Amino acid sequence: MSAESNPRSGSPLRPVPADSIQNWDEQADVVVAGYGIAGVCAAIEAARAGARVLILERTSGWGGAAAQAGGFIYLGGGTPLQRALGFEDTPENMEAFLRAALGPGVDEAKIGDYCRGSVEHYEWLVANGVPFREAFWGEPGWEPPHDEGLMYSGGENAAPFNEIATPAPRGHVPQMENKRTGQKGGGYMLMQPLANTAEALGVTVAYDTRIQRLVVDADGRVVGVVAKRYGEEITVRAERGVVLATGSFAYNDPMIESYAPRLIGRPGAAIEEHDGIGIRLAQGLGAELAHMDATEVAFFGDPQMLARGILVNGQGQRFVPEDTYPGRIGQMSLLRQENTVYLVIDEASYEASQQTETATPFFRVPPTWAAETVAELESDMGLPARSLQSTVEVYNHHAGDGVDPLFGKKSEWVAPISGPVAGFDMRGFTAGFTLGGLRTDLDSRVLHVSGEPIPGLFAAGRCTSGICAGGYVSGASLGDGSFYGRRAGIAAAKN
Amino acid sequence: MSAESNPRSGSPLRPVPADSIQNWDEQADVVVAGYGIAGVCAAIEAARAGARVLILERTSGWGGAAAQAGGFIYLGGGTPLQRALGFEDTPENMEAFLRAALGPGVDEAKIGDYCRGSVEHYEWLVANGVPFREAFWGEPGWEPPHDEGLMYSGGENAAPFNEIATPAPRGHVPQMENKRTGQKGGGYMLMQPLANTAEALGVTVAYDTRIQRLVVDADGRVVGVVAKRYGEEITVRAERGVVLATGSFAYNDPMIESYAPRLIGRPGAAIEEHDGIGIRLAQGLGAELAHMDATEVAFFGDPQMLARGILVNGQGQRFVPEDTYPGRIGQMSLLRQENTVYLVIDEASYEASQQTETATPFFRVPPTWAAETVAELESDMGLPARSLQSTVEVYNHHAGDGVDPLFGKKSEWVAPISGPVAGFDMRGFTAGFTLGGLRTDLDSRVLHVSGEPIPGLFAAGRCTSGICAGGYVSGASLGDGSFYGRRAGIAAAKN
Numbered sequence: 001m002s003a004e005s006n007p008r009s010g011s012p013l014r015p016v017p018a019d020s021i022q023n024w025d026e027q028a029d030v031v032v033a034g035y036g037i038a039g040v041c042a043a044i045e046a047a048r049a050g051a052r053v054l055i056l057e058r059t060s061g062w063g064g065a066a067a068q069a070g071g072f073i074y075l076g077g078g079t080p081l082q083r084a085l086g087f088e089d090t091p092e093n094m095e096a097f098l099r100a101a102l103g104p105g106v107d108e109a110k111i112g113d114y115c116r117g118s119v120e121h122y123e124w125l126v127a128n129g130v131p132f133r134e135a136f137w138g139e140p141g142w143e144p145p146h147d148e149g150l151m152y153s154g155g156e157n158a159a160p161f162n163e164i165a166t167p168a169p170r171g172h173v174p175q176m177e178n179k180r181t182g183q184k185g186g187g188y189m190l191m192q193p194l195a196n197t198a199e200a201l202g203v204t205v206a207y208d209t210r211i212q213r214l215v216v217d218a219d220g221r222v223v224g225v226v227a228k229r230y231g232e233e234i235t236v237r238a239e240r241g242v243v244l245a246t247g248s249f250a251y252n253d254p255m256i257e258s259y260a261p262r263l264i265g266r267p268g269a270a271i272e273e274h275d276g277i278g279i280r281l282a283q284g285l286g287a288e289l290a291h292m293d294a295t296e297v298a299f300f301g302d303p304q305m306l307a308r309g310i311l312v313n314g315q316g317q318r319f320v321p322e323d324t325y326p327g328r329i330g331q332m333s334l335l336r337q338e339n340t341v342y343l344v345i346d347e348a349s350y351e352a353s354q355q356t357e358t359a360t361p362f363f364r365v366p367p368t369w370a371a372e373t374v375a376e377l378e379s380d381m382g383l384p385a386r387s388l389q390s391t392v393e394v395y396n397h398h399a400g401d402g403v404d405p406l407f408g409k410k411s412e413w414v415a416p417i418s419g420p421v422a423g424f425d426m427r428g429f430t431a432g433f434t435l436g437g438l439r440t441d442l443d444s445r446v447l448h449v450s451g452e453p454i455p456g457l458f459a460a461g462r463c464t465s466g467i468c469a470g471g472y473v474s475g476a477s478l479g480d481g482s483f484y485g486r487r488a489g490i491a492a493a494k495n
Numbered sequence: 496m497s498a499e500s501n502p503r504s505g506s507p508l509r510p511v512p513a514d515s516i517q518n519w520d521e522q523a524d525v526v527v528a529g530y531g532i533a534g535v536c537a538a539i540e541a542a543r544a545g546a547r548v549l550i551l552e553r554t555s556g557w558g559g560a561a562a563q564a565g566g567f568i569y570l571g572g573g574t575p576l577q578r579a580l581g582f583e584d585t586p587e588n589m590e591a592f593l594r595a596a597l598g599p600g601v602d603e604a605k606i607g608d609y610c611r612g613s614v615e616h617y618e619w620l621v622a623n624g625v626p627f628r629e630a631f632w633g634e635p636g637w638e639p640p641h642d643e644g645l646m647y648s649g650g651e652n653a654a655p656f657n658e659i660a661t662p663a664p665r666g667h668v669p670q671m672e673n674k675r676t677g678q679k680g681g682g683y684m685l686m687q688p689l690a691n692t693a694e695a696l697g698v699t700v701a702y703d704t705r706i707q708r709l710v711v712d713a714d715g716r717v718v719g720v721v722a723k724r725y726g727e728e729i730t731v732r733a734e735r736g737v738v739l740a741t742g743s744f745a746y747n748d749p750m751i752e753s754y755a756p757r758l759i760g761r762p763g764a765a766i767e768e769h770d771g772i773g774i775r776l777a778q779g780l781g782a783e784l785a786h787m788d789a790t791e792v793a794f795f796g797d798p799q800m801l802a803r804g805i806l807v808n809g810q811g812q813r814f815v816p817e818d819t820y821p822g823r824i825g826q827m828s829l830l831r832q833e834n835t836v837y838l839v840i841d842e843a844s845y846e847a848s849q850q851t852e853t854a855t856p857f858f859r860v861p862p863t864w865a866a867e868t869v870a871e872l873e874s875d876m877g878l879p880a881r882s883l884q885s886t887v888e889v890y891n892h893h894a895g896d897g898v899d900p901l902f903g904k905k906s907e908w909v910a911p912i913s914g915p916v917a918g919f920d921m922r923g924f925t926a927g928f929t930l931g932g933l934r935t936d937l938d939s940r941v942l943h944v945s946g947e948p949i950p951g952l953f954a955a956g957r958c959t960s961g962i963c964a965g966g967y968v969s970g971a972s973l974g975d976g977s978f979y980g981r982r983a984g985i986a987a988a989k990n
Contacts, residue, residue, distance in 0.1 A: 014945060262600075386893075448779070449775050
């Protein structure tokens with residue numbers, strides 16, 4: 001191959017001129033970089049549209065971050081699973097929620113499109129072998145404890161969103177096997193049937209092959225890639241298009257510093273392969289970005305305990321309805337409370353939380369402080385005098401009536417704090433992955449800063465900015481990754 | 496000229512190939528786009544280094560946002576003005592403060608460089624005719640009320656920064672004329688002598704000339720620009736380099752939506768020419784960005800009243816030391832409190848604030864609510880029962896001792912709230928401009944995403960990411976714009 005002879009070969013992230021390549025080592029109609037959720041969906045649709053598809057995957061197996069994830073796919077608008085379990089939902093209702101929960105600055109066209117296509121997308125997943133069990137898990141938490149197929153996964157039924165749109169659970173979870181041992185989690189059960197489908201359709205895969213550069217012809221059209229396999233550069237011709245599906249930039253330290261510095265030192269729920277390469281390569285062609293600061297933030301507290309207690313910041317103040325989606329708690333903690341958060345819970349509520357079967361027993365830790373009174377706890381925790389006490393007094397003032405007018409925690413979780421109390425030090429209990437990336441249109445075409453598509457270049461998954469701007473819901477990444485992965489495959493195949 | 500004949504001429508923001516241009520309409524050694532603070536400093540230094548300099552300015556006069564600004568330049572490390580007024584400072588002390596106040600994710604090399612060069616930069620400004628009067632204004636506020644030359648402008652003497660670095664005022668303000676009528680404000684008095692200097696050095700200016708595209712040769716080097724003047728495209732050859740000094744993207748709505756959505760609908764302290772064109776053009780060449788979400792946020796409250804009262808959010812909770820830099824109050828309000836902020840102040844403190852000569856009398860508005868007791872005010876304001884009362888109780892509990900252990904407001908501003916009280920509705924009292932932009936090195940070379948400089952392309956001012964990541968201090972923009980504008984001129988001239 002001849003990319004070595006190109007004078008710019010030594011400049012990483014710059015496009016390689018197509019006319020510098022004499023012989024292509026590989027070729028296909030559609031070349032997909034990355035074999036996670038976006039890549040597999042692109043490959044399936046491109047193959048069904050008649051294209052010869054080659055996936056380049058840098059590791060030695062399929063799955064990406066998806067196969068290690070909990071497997072939530074955010075779907076709604078009245079999916080068969082929602083209806084079977086008695087939940088009403090419409091695309092409009094789903095859209096109203098997502099615009100509130102994921103904004104400000106959301107891609108409104110994309111959210112509307114995603115909501116309108118959500119039922120069809122569910123059916124497509126099922127048709128391609130993804131199993132969903134007709135069972136609902138109604139407790140707050142990160143994941144269902146068993147193999148239930150549906151759960152609230154974004155605070156839909158918590159304040160303030162439960163007054164903005166009719167609550168409906170939209171976290172669709174592929175049926176897990178051996179949940180307790182973690183052998184085949186939801187993400188695995190999502191990826192496995194899709195990978196099987198892709199390969200049954202004749203999609204070929206080059207493993208241990210890492211995309212390095214894009215090849216561009218004289219008209220500015222992307223016509224291939226240069227990749228590295230076993231230390232050797234290879235050239236791969238893409239007759240119809242290249243699909244970038246290489247994941248987030250959570251593990252690219254300079255990018256985190258430039259774009260999402262709150263995540264410095266705390267990548268989470270991503271994989272080390274998420275080095276931002278797809279974003280960088282497209283930036284080298286003048287691609288537009290969006291919401292590069294946006295971050296999912298996990299909060300490693302047991303939601304059963306959180307909902308029953310109160311969360312306070314370094315001033316002893318509450319800041320969030322404790323019964324909401326824990327990812328929202330994480331964002332509020334990391335982005336607004338300097339990552340300084342404590343849980344305060346009385347003995348009775350603590351005991352109640354321990355007796356509930358929850359999804360996250362591994363989040364259970366012993367209390368950092370235990371005291372007979374709130375005043376004593378406040379002092380032990382080193383909070384300013386009267387700060388925690390006044391917070392508890394206000395909380396209790398309303399809790400007797402079963403209400404929380406400050407943050408709107410639901411009555412079922414509200415009870416006056418009394419008797420012995422415990423404090424849990426949850427400072428730094430956060431980690432996350434990045435949500436920003438390439439701006440794409442509804443056909444998953446990568447947009448240039450001019451607003452025009454870059455010819456021959458498509459992208460989906462967490463190397464793109466999907467439906468999220470600042471907020472997050474569990475299932476948004478596997479959701480928009482799979483949805484716009486399909487679009488990328490369709491558009492590339494007919495390019 | 497021949498750019499029209501280029502087949503890509505219709506694609507905005509894409510580079511024009513140099514070989515498509517037969518005749519250049521204008522030429523110079525260094526072409527500077529934008530005649531604000533960064534542009535004028537680049538022009539001066541390039542001209543002093545022997546280059547023929549042409550400034551392209553889209554309006555019909557010099558000044559940019561700088562001439563309309565308050566004029567603060569953030570300088571320190573022991574400037575002659577600081578020393579003359581009895582303040583000790585060192586580059587290291589300044590650096591410690593800026594790293595804390597402008598982070599996380601700051602460009603540490605740039606901050607260190609800026610602090611070490613700060614005294615020399617002050618002397619350069621003075622040598623070029625910028626006047627600073629040896630007088631200090633010590634009150635909290637946005638600007639000095641008269642023509643004082645030095646003021647705290649970033650919360651250096653407020654919590655938490657007053658425990659991180661030794662407080663020193665670093666807001667250097669050019670001596671104003673006719674301050675009260677606004678005829679010649681600090682920004683004007685900064686720009687006027689610098690523009691005079693540039694023109695005395697032979698710098699030429701093409702007014703009403705708007706940069707449209709960059710011209711790039713076959714090696715990827717920027718060798719000129721295409722601009723529009725009176726509706727006609729002209730080509731401008733730059734023998735040694737192009738300096739982008741076109742300001743922020745505060746008035747580019749799609750960019751605000753993509754990158755800094757908290758500012759949607761609230762641009763402030765910027766000018767409408769700030770459309771992000773310099774950023775876009777460089778992005779089209781694969782330029783790296785940084786901190787595109789970062790925003791300065793002004794808060795339109797009278798700092799004298801703020802410092803004497805308490806600021807509370809929609810839950811009646813305090814969230815900031817009220818005696819800090821008002822820009823920090825603005826950031827905390829917009830980015831963390833949903834732009835929902837109220838001032839609560841008792842009659843005695845309100846009266847005291849009115850009797851002080853402040854810089855911002857136009858911020859004085861009548862109270863929204865007035866009540867005999869805090870309980871009554873709480874109810875009138877529609878805050879949850881007991882929420883504001885408990886906040887005041889905690890505040891008063893410590894105010895009797897003259898301390899504020901929650902947020903560290905200084906003793907001089909702390910007094911128990913008693914007697915009749917007023918509430919001011921300050922919801923939405925914010926507006927701002929963007930701080931993110933092109934990533935440049937210490938020589939103001941625009942960096943490609945690969946980390947390499949883009950040959951022939953330099954940038955400074957608010958189209959670049961300067962010393963700020965998320966935080967802000969007044970004077971940072973005129974400060975890094977002038978400092979790195981000079982660097983751009985020097986580097987371009989010897990390119």
